[in-house]
Structures are given as C-alpha cells and as structure tokens.
Amino acid sequence: MKQLYSYDIFDTCLARTCGEPKHVFDMLGTKVLGNHAEASEIADFTLIRMTAELEARRSLINNQNEEVTLEDIYHYCDFSNLTNRDNKAIMQAELEIEEFVLLPIEETRSEIDKLVERGANVIYISDMYLPKSFIEDILKHLGFYVNENVYVSSDTKKTKVSGNLYDYVSNELKIDFRYWRHKGDNTYSDYRVPKRKGISAKLIKHPYNQYELMGKNVLLDGTKPNQGYAFSLSRAIRLSMPETPHSIFASTFVAPMFVSFVYKILRDSEKKGINHLFFVARDGYILYHIALEFSKQFPDIELTYLYASRQALYMAGLNELTPNGIKSYMPHLKDKGIKSILYELHLPSYDYSNLHISNLSGDQIIDLLFEDNTFVEQLTRKYNEQNELIIKYFKQEGLTEGHCAIVDVVGSRRCQRAINNILNRNKYPNPYSYYFEVTWCRITEYEPYLAVNYQENVINTANYNRVSQPLYEQFFAISNQRRTIEYQVNKDKVEPLFESDFISDTYKQTIFEINKSVCTKYAKYYCVNNTDPITIIQTAQKAFSFFCYAPPINLLKALESFRCTGSGEPNEILLSKKNFLYVITHINEFFRWPEGQIVYSSGWLYPLVLFFLKNRYKKKLLISTI
Numbered sequence: 001m002k003q004l005y006s007y008d009i010f011d012t013c014l015a016r017t018c019g020e021p022k023h024v025f026d027m028l029g030t031k032v033l034g035n036h037a038e039a040s041e042i043a044d045f046t047l048i049r050m051t052a053e054l055e056a057r058r059s060l061i062n063n064q065n066e067e068v069t070l071e072d073i074y075h076y077c078d079f080s081n082l083t084n085r086d087n088k089a090i091m092q093a094e095l096e097i098e099e100f101v102l103l104p105i106e107e108t109r110s111e112i113d114k115l116v117e118r119g120a121n122v123i124y125i126s127d128m129y130l131p132k133s134f135i136e137d138i139l140k141h142l143g144f145y146v147n148e149n150v151y152v153s154s155d156t157k158k159t160k161v162s163g164n165l166y167d168y169v170s171n172e173l174k175i176d177f178r179y180w181r182h183k184g185d186n187t188y189s190d191y192r193v194p195k196r197k198g199i200s201a202k203l204i205k206h207p208y209n210q211y212e213l214m215g216k217n218v219l220l221d222g223t224k225p226n227q228g229y230a231f232s233l234s235r236a237i238r239l240s241m242p243e244t245p246h247s248i249f250a251s252t253f254v255a256p257m258f259v260s261f262v263y264k265i266l267r268d269s270e271k272k273g274i275n276h277l278f279f280v281a282r283d284g285y286i287l288y289h290i291a292l293e294f295s296k297q298f299p300d301i302e303l304t305y306l307y308a309s310r311q312a313l314y315m316a317g318l319n320e321l322t323p324n325g326i327k328s329y330m331p332h333l334k335d336k337g338i339k340s341i342l343y344e345l346h347l348p349s350y351d352y353s354n355l356h357i358s359n360l361s362g363d364q365i366i367d368l369l370f371e372d373n374t375f376v377e378q379l380t381r382k383y384n385e386q387n388e389l390i391i392k393y394f395k396q397e398g399l400t401e402g403h404c405a406i407v408d409v410v411g412s413r414r415c416q417r418a419i420n421n422i423l424n425r426n427k428y429p430n431p432y433s434y435y436f437e438v439t440w441c442r443i444t445e446y447e448p449y450l451a452v453n454y455q456e457n458v459i460n461t462a463n464y465n466r467v468s469q470p471l472y473e474q475f476f477a478i479s480n481q482r483r484t485i486e487y488q489v490n491k492d493k494v495e496p497l498f499e500s501d502f503i504s505d506t507y508k509q510t511i512f513e514i515n516k517s518v519c520t521k522y523a524k525y526y527c528v529n530n531t532d533p534i535t536i537i538q539t540a541q542k543a544f545s546f547f548c549y550a551p552p553i554n555l556l557k558a559l560e561s562f563r564c565t566g567s568g569e570p571n572e573i574l575l576s577k578k579n580f581l582y583v584i585t586h587i588n589e590f591f592r593w594p595e596g597q598i599v600y601s602s603g604w605l606y607p608l609v610l611f612f613l614k615n616r617y618k619k620k621l622l623i624s625t626i
Helices: 022-033 039-060 070-075 087-101 106-117 132-141 164-173 188-196 210-219 225-239 245-272 284-294 323-329 331-335 338-344 362-369 373-397 414-425 462-476 506-529 533-549 553-559 580-585 594-600 603-616 618-624
Strands: 004-007 014-016 102-104 121-126 150-152 180-184 200-203 276-280 302-306 404-411 432-438 449-454 484-490 493-498
Touching: 004 106, 014 225, 022 039, 022 087, 039 070, 070 087, 087 102, 087 132, 102 106, 102 225, 106 121, 121 132, 121 164, 132 150, 150 164, 180 188, 188 200, 210 225, 210 245, 210 533, 225 245, 225 506, 225 533, 245 276, 245 284, 245 404, 245 432, 245 449, 245 462, 245 506, 245 533, 245 553, 276 284, 284 302, 284 404, 284 506, 323 331, 323 362, 323 414, 331 338, 331 362, 338 362, 373 414, 373 484, 373 493, 404 414, 404 462, 432 462, 449 533, 462 533, 533 594, 553 594, 580 594, 594 603, 603 618
Parallel strands: 004 121, 004 180, 121 150, 180 200, 276 302, 276 404, 404 432, 432 449
Antiparallel strands: 014 102, 484 493
16 A cells, blocks of 8 residues: 655644744734734733634534634634724734744655655645635645645544544545554644554654744743744744755844844834935845845835945045044054055055065054155045045935935944045035944944944953954855945946955855845744844844854854954954864964864864853853843
8 A cells, every 4th residue: 555644734844933823813913903002902812812712612622523613713702892803804814924924844845845756645634723725825835735635623623633633534545544654743643643543653843943942032031022933933934944054043143133133223214214224335235135125114214235345435534634644544554564555545556666664564654655745646636536436426326315324234433434524525414323233442433323232242251252243244244245445437327346356255155145045034024023123132142142152063064164354364264174182282273262163173072062161151151041
C-alpha cells in the first residue's frame, strides 16, 4: 500500500507573525474599535471573543459534533457595548487578519515539495474552527501543494484530539494506519493519539531561539502586552526563510532595531510637521527601503535617498578655508598622511613633491600646505566649485525647502554640521536630524536632532561598544551603494561622482539583500501591533549584548567574512581563522572582540567555552536581560 504523509497546519506549516492565536483578537479589537481605543476596551473586546468560543464549545459540542465553526462562535459574541459594527463584518475582519498574519514555515514547505515531487500522497489535517475553504486558500497562496487534501475539524466535525479525525481520514482514503506517517507540533493530538492508533508520528517543534525568547519574555511582563509581538514576528520571519546564519542574524537583531527606529522617526516626523526625510548614503540605504515599506502609513512624508558622505561634504562645509578652520572641523586629519589629507580636501592630484613632509603630523602638513599659494588657489577654486554644486544638488532634491530631516545610522554629527553650514551660507533653513546612534565623540554644539541611542549610555561597557559600532554601521547597514566623493553636472542635472576604484562586492550584495528582505518583511507586519519602538530597540539591544558576551557559533558564521573599516585599522578582520591555542596565548591581538574570537576558534571545545563565558559574564548577562 502507498504511504500517506499528513501534516498538521498551524505551527507546523504556518506561523503567525503575532505569536499566540489570542493576539489575533487583540489586533481584531484594534481594527474594529480604532487605533485610539483605550487598552481596557481592547482587552474587553478580546475577552468577549474568547468567552464566546468557550460558550459555543460548551453548548454545541457533543458525541456527534466535536468542533464548532467560526459562525457558531460569532453567534455567542455580543460586542454591542463597544461597537455598532455587526458580527458578520467583525467575523470577516477576523478572517482578513488571520490571512494577513500567517507566514509559511519554509522547512515544512520544502519537505512537502520534495514528497510531492516523488509522487507521495500528502494531506493536511487540523483541529481548527476556521473554514476549510479559507485554510485551503491560505495554503495555496503561501505556496503549499493543495489538491483536495485538506481535512479540517470544522468541516468534518471530527477532531484529532479525540482520534476520530484520523479514523475519518482512514475511511475516506482507505488507508491502513500502518502505512501512515504524521507530523505536527502538539504532543497529545499530533503524537500520542496517532501513535496509539499505529500511525508513525513525529513531533515538529519550531521553538523561539534564545534571543527571541528573551525579548518576548522581557516585554510580555503584563504591563506592555503588545510589545512581545516584535519577537514573535522575528521568529515567524526566520521560519519563513531558508534558515542561514545571515537570515537568523537579520531577523533576530537587525530588523527589530532598524525597523523600530524607522517607525519611530516617521511617527516623530508626523508629529513635528516634517514632510520630507532624506536618508544619507550609504548607511541610510537600508533605512530608506524600510521607510518605503511604511510609506502607505505615512503618505504625507516624502522619502529621498541623498547621495552624500563625509568625503563629499566636510570640505565644502568648512566655515573658514584656513589651517585652523580645517583642523577644527576635520580633526580626524591630524592622524593622516599627505595623500589622505589631499584626498579629503579634493586635491588628490596636487603635486607636493617639493614639500618636506617627512615625520610631520597631519596638523603640521596642513600648515605647510597653506604656505604654498598654488595649493591655496586650487583649494579655493575646488571649495567654491563644490559649494555651488552641492547647493544646486540640495535644491534639486528638495533639501532647501524646509520642514525636512536627514536620517543616518551612526554619526558624530559632523555631516549634519557640514550640511547646515552649506545651507546657512545660502540662507536656507537647517533640516532636523535623526540618528540611530550618536558616538561619544560627537560634536555637542546645539543643532536639533533626535537619537535613539547614545553610545556612552546604551550598554555602558567598552566590550559592547567595540563590537556594536562597526556592526551597526557596517554590517546591519551594509549596502551595495558606491561612496559619493563629490558632485558634477550632467545635462543640467547635478549628480554624485563616485569612487573610481569601486569594485562590486558579492559579499556586500548578498548581506544587503538578506537584510533588506528581512527588514522590509518585518516592516510589513510591524505597524499592526501598536508597538512602542524605543522599548523594542532597547530590548533587542539587550539581547544583542548577550550575543556579544557569549556568542553562539551558528550566529558567528554570519560574520565570518566581515571586515571593519574606518576604525583606525583599515579592513580589520573581526574574526580571524586562528587555532584555539594561538588565540588563547595571543588574546591581546583580538582586543575588539575576544569573546567572539575565542568561540569562533574553539572547535570541539565550543560547549565548554560557551559555558565558561556565560559564567564569567553571568552578572552582565543578567543585567542585559532585565
């Protein structure tokens, strides 16, 4: 006899982005009563819906009828004290939300596809009050094989938990239990019951990972029940994709932080009357794509990707074209050589062969350059040219019109100052600024801005900051965009001029596409959960600090090829391929992230190493989860 393969549906084939089924009713209450409904009204709405289901089961279930339908449940619902909407419209709204929140579990879908390709007989079997036709449509829409092979208790009036649905299917398909293989997530109805009948049963579990569970438990503390959705969403998105270190990292850390940040600044912009956001290249590219996903929620806010960079703006943003003006506004040049200084002043071709610059500091080189009239003339010409082009570019993009803001990931606020200087010089209003994080060495002159993180305060340890800053800026916000170095005119339009030696990096493209895919999917489901963005960011950062102190090897694999740039050591490798003995005896070489390097090199000692790190940092890890 041909084998029969059956699968449970919910939490086996499909995952809810909102987590538990109860949260569907919370979302339904918000949709029916409106976004401005009080929490007590939403709670009462949810209670009415849940109580009605219990009453329907008490009244209608008997020996012949083991399941109720959605229509049965709504017969016992009385929302009249909360809304004038009729039950039929509310029931339809519940179906729409159920359809919206469901994502496929890729592992199960892939397994079923392989069975179908082999010609196997595959069915779906579920204890569920939702209509059979609705579930069939959902499965089809999410890419599952459906061909009159869906058996639902609301249709058959038999359930798995009683065992009668298994008997029903056996009679319908003329299948002997000995030739039946079943998989599901419920220990009783998907494992013990079919086992007793002689069916070969196997449990499928899709648990929260430790960081998702940490976030879910911290936020579901009874005071902010909606916040836990953010980490249920991380789990659902992770399960809906082929599970790789990169997709896990993106769904666990990148999406909760960056999507929450973008949603926060959109809400804040709406409140402040800001109608145009400019996402600064290149770090802002991922934020720009997240914002596009939210654009229907904020139709009055225009979104623009702004081609700009430190290299393109700093020199033009100088208030004084003097040695002291350069030293004051571009302090990083004090540690640079002649080639780097000339490059950042947009004069890489300047002939300095007659200057005696050996053993001079960056500040001394700048003083020496200004003694040469040719250099001063060339610099003045370049300064005026780029100022003229930049202000034309700003006008062209709309940055001069006011009621706008720039958006960046990590910053010292020097780009903000350069932009403001250029605009002020031409008597245009300054834009507001948003940063995911500002560095401890940021400029503190007063210019209005909002940052969700202040590097010295987030997780106040040097270890965390050494890892987090390059990862936020160069891995979370990695992009496939080229670096803007200055501006040029092309057919009466000002365009960015990019680095001439830019080479397309397959690694960057791959990571960016994964981060973008995860973040935009996360954003699609984010708004409906009535979340507080800052709470989610802070909770995700606490989980991330846990990762920094005791990183599991599967997530470290996402960072294997990652290199830090612009941190004193160009192209610094975060994780080196060194053996464990070498790492232990040369630990000072890995000052940026010793814990990550130790785990990465641990090999078969990995369980012991991770246990040691968790115990060593037990107090800090506990603090990070409070």
